[in-house]
Amino acid sequence: MAPDSQRTPTGRPGAADLPLSAWRFVVWFGVVAMLADVVYEGARSITGPLLAHLGASALVVGVVTGVGEASALVLRLVSGPLADRTGRFWAWAIAGYALTVVSVPLLGLASVLWVAGALIIAERVGKAIRQPAKDTLLSQAAAVTGRGRGFGVHEALDQAGALVGPLAVAAVLAGTGGDYGPALLMLAVPGALALALVVWLRIRVPRPERYEQGGTATPARRTPPRRRDAGEVTRLPGTFWLYAAFAGLTMTGFATFGVLSFHLVTGGLLPASAVPVLYAAAMVVDAAAAVLTGWAYDRRGVVVLVVLPVAAAAVPALAFSATVGVAVAGVLVWGAVLGVQESTVKATVADLVGPGRRATAFGVFGAVVGVAAAAGGALAGGLYDVSVPLLVAVTAALQVVALGVLVVILRRARAARVG
Template sequence: MKRAGKFIILLGLVSLFADMTYEGARGITGPFLLMLGASATMVGFASGLGELSGYIIRLFSGYVADKTRRYWLITFTGYIMNLVVVPLLALAFNWQLAILLIILERIGKGFRTPARDVMLSYATSQVGHGWGFGIHEALDQVGAILGPLMVFLVLYFRGGYRTGFTFLGLPAVFAILTLVVAYFLFPSPHELEVGRAEPLRSPGSVFWLYLGVVCLIGVGYADFPLIGYHFKNVMLFGDFMIPVLYALAMLVDALSALLFGKFFDYYGFKVMIVSVILSSLFAPLAFLGGVLAAVFGVILWGVGMGAQESIMRAAIARIIPSDRRGSAYGIFNLLFGFSWFLGSLFMGIFYEISLLALVIFSVIMQLLAVPLLIRIEKSV
C-alpha cells in the first residue's frame, strides 16, 4: 500500500506542476492574443476548438492505450506536448502561431489523460479508488491556484506576458522530471492493482447508464466564466474579487475531492447522489441571490467540481475491468466534455433570455441524474 500511495503522490505532483504551467498560461492567453491583434471571434474559436480537440483525442488515445498497453509512452508524449508549448508562446510574434500552440496544448492534455488515469486506477485499487483520485485532484488544484498566482507576481513586478510564459517553463520542467522519476520507480504500474473480489456481472450496461449520468451533469453545469460574467454584469462584485472567488472555488474543489473520494470508497454511489443534490443548488444561489448567496453558490460549484474530478473518475475504475479502462476513460471524457460544451452554449443563450430559465435548466438537468444513480447503486 505504501508503494501505491507513493505512486499516487508522484502523479499528483506531476499534475500540480503541469497545472501551474497551463493554468497559469490560460489566465493571460486572452489578453496576449489581443496584443497580437487577434479578434474576439478568433479567441473564442481557438478556445472552443482547443477544448473540443482535447476531448476528441481522448477517445483515440484511450483506445490506443488499451490496445498497446504503452501507458507510459502515451503519458510522456501527451505531457511533453501539453507543457513545452507554453514557454514557446513567449516566441510567438503573430496570433496565428499563438493560437496553434494553444490548440496543441489542449490536444496534448487530452492525449495523455486516459493512459494516466488507467495507471492511477491500478494504484488506487489498493488505497481506495475514491481516496486515490481525490488525492490526485487535490494536488492538481493546488497547481491550478499557484500557476495564476505565479503569473500575477510576474506581471505585478512589471514583467510582460512573454516573461510570464517563460517563467512558466520552470514548473513544466519540474513536471517532466517528476514524471521521469515516477517512471523509473514504477515502470510497471499494472503490478500495483489488486483484484476485485466480486466483479460486476454486466459492467457494460452499468457503464452506459453511468454515461447518461455524466452527460446530464455535464449539460447542467455552468462554466465559471459565465458565473463571473454574471457577477460583473450585475455589479455584484468588483473585478478584483471575481478571481478571488474562483480561487475559493478551486480550494473547495481540492478539499471536497478528498472528502467525497474517501466517502465514495465506503458508501459508493450514494455519495455521488449527495454531491449532485448539493451542487445543483449552486445555480439559484449564484445567479438569483445577493452577495452572501452568491458566495455560497460559488462554494457549492466548487463542491461539484471536486466530486466530478475525483469520484466520477474513480467510478470508472470500479465499474470497468482494467483491460478496457483506457477506452472507457476516453469515452467518458469525450461525452462529458461535449455535454459541458452543449450545456455552456444553452445556458449562455438562456442568460440572454431569462436568468430563471437558466437556473431551472441547470437544476433539472443535474437532478435528472439522481434516478440513474439510484439504479446504478442497486446494480453494483
Template sequence: MRRRHAIAFILLLGLVSLLADVTYEGARSITGPYLALLGAGAGIVGLVAGAGELIGYALRLVFGVLADRTRRYWAFTIVGYALNLLAVPLLALANSWEIAAALIVLERTGKAIRAPARDTLLSHATEQTGRGWGFGLHEAMDQIGALLGPLVVAGILARMGNYRLAFAALAVPAVLAMVALFTARALYPAPEMLGKNRPSASTTSRRLLPRTFWLYLIASVFIAAGYADFPLLAFHFERTNLMPATWIPLMYAVAMATDAITALIFGRLYDRLGLRILALSVALSLFFAPLVFLGNVAVVFVGVVLWGVGLGAQESIMRAAVADLVPSAQRGTAYGLFNAAYGFAWFVGSAIIGLLYESTLWLAIAFSVLVQIAAIITLQLVRPNEATA
C-alpha cells in the first residue's frame, strides 16, 4: 500500500515538473529574441541568461539549508514554484528589457527556492520504489515537458507571430502545474511517512555532511565541468555548415528524448548496481566531445545521443545518489550544495571549453575527456553509507 502511494506521489510531482517545464522551457526558447525585440543587445542577452543561471544555482545552497533548518519543505516547494511559474506569463506585460530581465532572474530564483526542498520530498518516496527508478521517472516526465514547451511556443509563433501572446498562453500550463502541486500537498502532507524508515526526531540538520558525500560532490563537479552546453554544440554545427540550420533543433530534440529514456533505464540499473552505473554512464558520454566536434553528420548524431545519455544519467542517478549518501534531515542542505556546485562547475566548464574551442579545438576536446576521466577515478573512492533515515 505504501509503495503504491509512493508511486502516486512521484507521478504527481512528475506531472508538476512536466507542466512547469512546458511553461518555463517554452519561455526560455524565445527569451533571447524577445529581449532583443525590447531593445537589448547581444551582450545584455548573454549577461541576463548567464546571471539568471548563476544566481539560480548559487541560491540553492541558501534555500537548501533554510529548508533543513525550518523543516518547511512544502512551503519552500510551493513558494518556489509560484515565483518560478508566475514570472513567465508576466513577461507578456514587460514593456522594457530591464523588466523582462528582472522577471527572467525571478523565474530562476523561484527554481532555486524550490529545487532542494522538492528533491528532499521526492527522496522519501523513492525509498519505496528504488532511488534510481523514482528519480528517473520524475526526470523522464520533466523532459517530456521540456520537449513540449518549445513546440507549443513555436506553434503559437508560427500561427500568430506574437511573442506576448506566446508568453500569455503559458499561463495555462503554469496554473495547471500549481493545481497539481496543491493536489500533491493535500493528498501527501507528510511525504516522509512514505519512506521505509521514518526520520528520527534526534536527527539534526546541523551535523557535518558525511565524508562520502564530499567525495561524491568532487566527482560531480568534474562531470559537470567536462560537459559542454548544447548551445556550443549548436554553434559548432552552424559554424562548420555541418548540417542545415533546421536540423539543429532536431538534434536537440534527439538529445532530450535520449535523456528521458536514459533516465528510466539507468535509474533502474542504479538501484541494482549502485554508483558503478554512474561511472559507466560517464565512460560512455565522455566520447561525445570527439564525436560531436570531429565527426561527420552520422558520427555527430551518435555523439549527440551519447550527450543525451550522460545528461539523463546525471539528472536521475546523481540526485538519487545524494539521498543514499546523506541522512534525511540533511538532504535539503546536501541538495542545495550539490546543485550549487554542479551548476557553478557546469558554468565554468562550459566557459573554458568555449574559450579553448576558439583557440584550439583539440584542447577543448581533451579538457572535456580528461575532466570526465577524473570524475570516473574519483567515483571509485566513494563508498556509500548504509541507508540512513
C-alpha cells in the first residue's frame, strides 16, 4: 500500500511533490498547537484564582471566562468568511497566534481586575482570528489521514502543551510563593517558539489544499479565490445547522474551568497551586478522549457523539461536589468532554461542508457555539451563587435536549443512506 503522501483514501494520486506528507503536516501543526497551548492553557489554568485574587466574584469569573470563550468563537463568524474570501488561511492563522502569545505574558503584569479581564478576552480573540483558517488547513491534510484520526492526533499533541503549561505554571507558583507575575511572564518563551514554527510551516507548505486535491493541481501562480456574497453563508447544508444546534446546546450546559477552579479554591478543596496540576490531568484525559473518539468516528460516524451530552450532564453533578475526590473526578470528566468537542466535533463539520465554504462553516459553527459558551459561563457562575442542585438540574435538562437533536441528525443520516 502506498504511503499517505502518495495516495488518498479515494485512490487518487497523492501530493508526492509536497515537501511534507499529510501525516507529517498534521504532526508539525500539532507541535505548533502544543507550544501555543503551553502558553494559553498555562494561563487558563489559573484564570479563576487570578481573578479572585484581584477581587472578582464567582459571577464576574463566569462572565469574564464566558465572554472570553464567546470571543474565541463568535468572532469566527467574521474571520471564517474573510478567510474563505481572501484565501489567506496562513495569514489569518499566524496573526491569531501572534495576538495570543503577546497577550498572555502581559497578563503577568496586570494588577487591576479590568485589565486582567481585558487581556484574558484578548487572548481568546487571538484564537478567534486563527481558528477557522487553522481548522481549514488541518482539514485539508486530514482528508488524507482520515478526519477523525487527523483531528484526534492534532488534539492529542495540542493537549500535550495543555499538560506542560499548567505544570510549569504550578511549579513557578510554588517556587515564588504564589506570585502570578513570573508564572505568566515565562510563557513568552514557548509563545515565541510557536510563532516561529508556524511561519516555518507556512514556508514549507504554502498550499496545503493540494493534499485534499490529491496533489494534481500545480499551477505556477495561485488563482485568486472567488469573492462570496454576504448571503452565501445561508446556503450551508441544512444538516450543518442542525448539527450546530446540537453542539450549541451541549456547550450551554457546560461550565468553564474558571468556575470549576473557583469552586475548588474558594470551597477549600484545593490550594491554588494544585489547581494547575489538576487542570493538566484533565488535559491528559482530553487527549485520550480525542484520539479514541476520533478513531471511533472514522469507523462508526456521528453516532459516537452520543457520549458527549451524557458526559457533559455528569460534569456539574460531580465537579461542584463538596468532596475532593468527587470534584476531581468531575474535572476529569470535564476534560474528556472538552477533548470530544475539540476534535471529533470539528471533524464532523469538515465532513459536512465542502472545501469552498469550510472556513465559513467553521466560523459560523464557532459563532453558534460561542453564544452558547457565553450563556454557559454566565449560567454556571450565576446558578452556582444561587444553588448548586439547581445548576445540576438545568445542565441535565439542556443535555437531554441536545441528545434529542442528535437523535434527529442520526435518523436523517440513516434515511439518506436508505434513500
